[in-house]
Amino acid sequence: MNQKSTLLVRYGEIGLKGGNRPAFERALCHNLVSALGPLPGLVASRRRGRILLEADVDLTASMHHVAQVFGVTSFSPVENLYLDPDAIITRAAEVLADALKTDFAGREQVLFRISVNRGNKSFPLSSLQFTRQIAENVMPAFPQLKVDLKHAELNLEVDIREEEALVFARRIQGPGGLPSGTMGRGLTLLSGGIDSPVAAWMCMKRGMRMEFVSFYSFPHVGPQSREKIIRIAEKLAEWQPRTVLHMVPFTPYQEAIRDHCPPRYRTVLYRRAMQRIASLIAARRRCRALITGESLGQVASQTMQNIAVIEEASRIPVLRPLIGMDKIEAIARARIIGTYDLSTLPAPDCCTVFQPQSPVIFGRLAEALEAEKALDLGALTFQAVKGAEKIELPEEA
Ligand code: ATP
Ligand code: MG
Secondary structure, three states: OOOOEEEEEEEOHHHHHHHHHHHHHHHHHHHHHHHHOOOOOOEEEEEOOEEEEEEOOOHHHHHHHHOOOOOEEEEEEEEEEOOOHHHHHHHHHHHHHHHHHHHOOOOOOEEEEEEEEEOOOOOOOOHHHHHHHHHHHHHHHOOOEEEOOOOOOEEEEEEEOOOOEEEEOOOEEOOOOEOOOOOOEEEEEOOOOOHHHHHHHHHHHEOOEEEEEEEEOOOOOOHHHHHHHHHHHHHHHOOOOOEEEEEEEOHHHHHHHHHHOOHHHHHHHHHHHHHHHHHHHHHHOOOOOEEOOOOOOOOHHHOHHHHHHHHOOOOOOEEOOOOOOOHHHHHHHHHHHOOHHHHOOOOOOHHHOOOOOOOOOOOOHHHHHHHHOOOOHHHHHHHHHHOOEEEEEOOOO
16 A cells, blocks of 8 residues: 655754754754655655654654654654544544554553644634544543543644644654764774763764774684674664774784783773874764763773873864763663673673783873883874775675
8 A cells, every 4th residue: 555654753952053953953854864765755844843754655664763863852653634624533543543552552541631733723623622522532432541631641632734634642752862963973982892882872862973993903803803893883873874884903003012012001002002093084084073982990991090191192082971870871771772782792802902910000191102112103003094994884785
């Protein structure tokens, strides 16, 4: 059956952005279409503080994609009807039946209300009259409905507009945040751990379009580590139109640090190397910040002293959205995002390679700089950037 299907999409905070509003709304429309598409007849149009998504195929099958578009606060499958009271009532009953089945299955009582919004004053009935008429016609078929205007769990909404009537009863939560791309681009240092994917997601939620860089110590870690990173990045890519993962060969750099620098400083120096390489990739890709999953005091390299020594190697701001989070909080977030099960797959990370017995906890910049004198930083950094593999996600099937 080829019938028009419509989703009504609500957004929140975009409205606060004053002069940027049209640009934000355009970005949101674009991101919605790209999250759902390509679908026959798919269009997104702005309607007074809302977005209507329409297509020639059933959009309810694609709602899980809408739930992953940042900027969306909630959305509803709606029936888009002619301004005919009888037709509206007939469809209202179907919409109600669907909402009860999907969201309230098995419930003996559901607190209920009807909200008619009569924007079109030429509609023959007043809001109150029409509300009554709908109630009288639909409620007998659903004995579980109990009218409660204040505490309604189920709200049948009828929006009478100039050109059409919209009828809906379900509201599905979106992720909130700001549309992808409206806050520029970032580059997340993505490890196989739990934290960095969560850090990436948090900045993506605030409107950053994200690219990823991961440091790969082949053959000290196997291809399963590379595969794991790709799968994590792919999972995160579900939340934005497309993405790029830069896989950087890290072995020569790590071996040079292992062979020529004090063992205590290895971890700090690996991290400085990562920042140095990532800053260069960020500059090429016009990313304005590096994002890491660091959280204060979580491991030896994440003391304030070591964070400062590590950050000094970056040329651009380093954002750490997890800085004040406990591990338990990060895990809970990772589960919601869907990266937890991937992050906990067994696969070694480059940083566990050549790990010293007792890493420095309160590192000092002067000592790190002194240790790096033994390295040809320019050549090592150049070699790493040059050898980076650029993977576009999602990968072509
Ligand atoms: P994660 O769970 O993200 O690995 P973590 O708590 O294990 O974090 P570390 O392993 O010390 O912390 O790493 C701190 C941060 O450094 C990571 O969150 C990540 O941003 C970055 N990082 C570490 N290893 C790599 C790597 N191999 N490639 C890219 N970035 C890395
Ligand atoms: Mg880690």
